[in-house]
Amino acid sequence: QKEVEQDPGPLSVPEGAIVSLNCTYSNSAFQYFMWYRQYSRKGPELLMYTYSSGNKEDGRFTAQVDKSSKYISLFIRDSQPSDSATYLCAMMDSSYKLIFGSGTRLLVRP
Amino acid sequence: DAGVIQSPRHEVTEMGQEVTLRCKPISGHDYLFWYRQTMMRGLELLIYFNNNVPIDDSGMPEDRFSAKMPNASFSTLKIQPSEPRDSAVYFCASSPGTPYNSPLHFGNGTRLTVT
Numbered sequence: 698q699k700e701v702e703q704d705p706g707p708l709s710v711p712e713g714a715i716v717s718l719n720c721t722y723s724n725s726a727f728q729y730f731m732w733y734r735q736y737s738r739k740g741p742e743l744l745m746y747t748y749s750s751g752n753k754e755d756g757r758f759t760a761q762v763d764k765s766s767k768y769i770s771l772f773i774r775d776s777q778p779s780d781s782a783t784y785l786c787a788m789m790d791s792s793y794k795l796i797f798g799s800g801t802r803l804l805v806r807p
Numbered sequence: 808d809a810g811v812i813q814s815p816r817h818e819v820t821e822m823g824q825e826v827t828l829r830c831k832p833i834s835g836h837d838y839l840f841w842y843r844q845t846m847m848r849g850l851e852l853l854i855y856f857n858n859n860v861p862i863d864d865s866g867m868p869e870d871r872f873s874a875k876m877p878n879a880s881f882s883t884l885k886i887q888p889s890e891p892r893d894s895a896v897y898f899c900a901s902s903p904g905t906p907y908n909s910p911l912h913f914g915n916g917t918r919l920t921v922t
Contacts (some may be wrong), residue, residue, distance in 0.1 A: 729907060733896065739849070739896050740811070740913025793838070794907045796864065801848035 700724050703786055703798030711806050716773040720786035720798045723767065727788040727796075730762050732771045735783045735800065744784075745771065776805045809833075811914035813899050819920045825887040828917045831880055831898030838902040838913060841874055841884050844896045856882065889921045 703720045718732075723768055729748055731739035745760040746768075747753045753760045761770040769788075773780055786798040814830040832839050840855040846860045854864040863895055867874070871890070876882040886893055896918050898909040 731910075738915070740900070740915050741911075744908035746910065775825065789906060792863070793854055793855060794866075795840075795906055796849040796852075798904065 699799075700796050701786060701788060701798040704801055707802040707804055709804045709806060710776055711756040712776060712778060714776050714805070716771075716776050716780070716790075716803060716805075718771040718773075718784050718801050718803070720769050720788075721767055722769075722788060724788075724796075725764075726766065728791070729789040730760070730769050730791075730792055731795070732758075732760055733785045733787055733797070735785060737782075741785055741797075753803065773803075776803075778805045778807050781805050790802035809913050811899055811901050812898075813914035813917050815874075815917060817844065817918045819922065820889055820907065821889055821922055824921075825886045826889045826919060826921075828897050828899075828919070830882045830884070830914060832882070832899070832901030833903075833912055834880065836901035836903050836912070837894065838904070838906065838909075839876060839882050840900040840902070841882070842898040842913075843895045844916070845896060850898070853884070856910075864869040886919075889919075891921045894921050896921055 700720045705733040709772050732745040734743040750762045750764045757774045759772040783802045785800040787795050814829045836896040840897045853866045854874045856876045874884045896916040898916045900913045902909045
C-alpha cells in the first residue's frame with residue numbers, strides 16, 4: 698500500500714464548477730500537508746500549505762485537513778480553464794522527505 | 808530570479824551509456840532535492856542536500872545512481888550505466904530553508920529516455 702493515495706482522474710468539469718480533489722494517507726506521523734499544481738512539461742509549484750487540521754483559504758482555493766481520518770482535500774471555487782493541470786498532494790513528517798501523491802489530472806472545459 | 812535551472816531539457820541515450828543531469832539552484836537556497844517522476848510511481852525523492860552536504864540518499868535506486876553538489880550553485884545526478892527503466896522526468900528543486908516552512912521551487916525537469 699502506498700503511503701499517499703490519490704485518484705489519478707482525469708476529472709473533467711465545466712467552467713465555474715466547484716472542484717474537489719482528495720488524498721488519503723496511512724502514516725499518522727505526517728504533520729505538514731501541501732498541494733502542488735503541475736502544468737504540462739513544467740515542474741510542480743506550491744499552491745497551499747497547511748500544518749494543522751482544519752481549513753485554510755487562499756482566494757478561490759481552500760485546503761482541508763482531517764488528521765483523524767487521514768484525509769486531505771483541495772477545493773477550487775469558480776474553476777477556470779487556466780486551472781487545468783495536474784494537482785499533487787504532498788505531505789511530510791519530522792524528516793525533510795516530502796512524499797507526493799500520484800496526482801489528479803483536472804480539465805476545466807470552457 | 809531565474810528560478811531553478813536544469814539541463815538538458817531532453818536527453819536520449821542508449822542503454823549502457825553514462826548520463827549526467829545538471830541543476831543550478833536558486834541563489835541563497837540551502838536545500839537541494841532531486842526527484843524522479845514516472846507515470847507508474849509518481850514523484851519520488853532520490854536524494855537531498857543541505858549546504859552542499861548529502862543528507863539522505865535512501866531514495867537512490869541503486870549504485871548506478873550518484874549525485875554531487877560541489878558548490879552552492881551546482882549539482883549533478885549521474886547514471887552509469889543507464890538502463891531503459893531509468894526513463895523518467897528528473898526534477899531538481901531548491902528551498903531557502905527547512906521544508907517545514909519554505910516551499911520547494913522546482914525546475915522544469917530533464918526528460919530522460921534510455922533506449
